[in-house]
Amino acid sequence: MYITYQPVVTYACETWILKETITNRLIVFERKIFGPTYENGSWRIKTNEELDILMKHENLKNFARAQRLGWYGHVERIQDTRMVKAIHAWKPISNRQMGRPKIRWEDDVKKDILRLKLPNWKTLVQERGKWKEVVGKAKTLH
Numbered sequence: 129m130y131i132t133y134q135p136v137v138t139y140a141c142e143t144w145i146l147k148e149t150i151t152n153r154l155i156v157f158e159r160k161i162f163g164p165t166y167e168n169g170s171w172r173i174k175t176n177e178e179l180d181i182l183m184k185h186e187n188l189k190n191f192a193r194a195q196r197l198g199w200y201g202h203v204e205r206i207q208d209t210r211m212v213k214a215i216h217a218w219k220p221i222s223n224r225q226m227g228r229p230k231i232r233w234e235d236d237v238k239k240d241i242l243r244l245k246l247p248n249w250k251t252l253v254q255e256r257g258k259w260k261e262v263v264g265k266a267k268t269l270h
Contacts, residue, residue, distance in 0.1 A: 141192035142199035194266040
């Protein structure tokens, strides 16, 4: 059942910024999917250990992170004449509002790259096979 709902829940997750509220919602969703267990005539909630075994450490947050890194690699490799690449490289001329800057998608991607401890990620992203391995490691990142 989990595998059935995963694509529905994570649709377009390549463009998400994983704020704490979104992360919490994903955790709640996972717990609801696996739900309580009916044993000996009564219902009980599964323990965290049971949930870890069921999810096999591939939760939706890590899945979204990996999808985002995969999309970033794709955008970095495509030709400069493509519209997606032009939008990615675009820098607005206007000033930002006062206060703390909003978290940008690219900032989230760079944070994921730092968490993976990739010193030469600019060369890795150009090699599709090696970047695919990085995306695979992101799925198991805690």
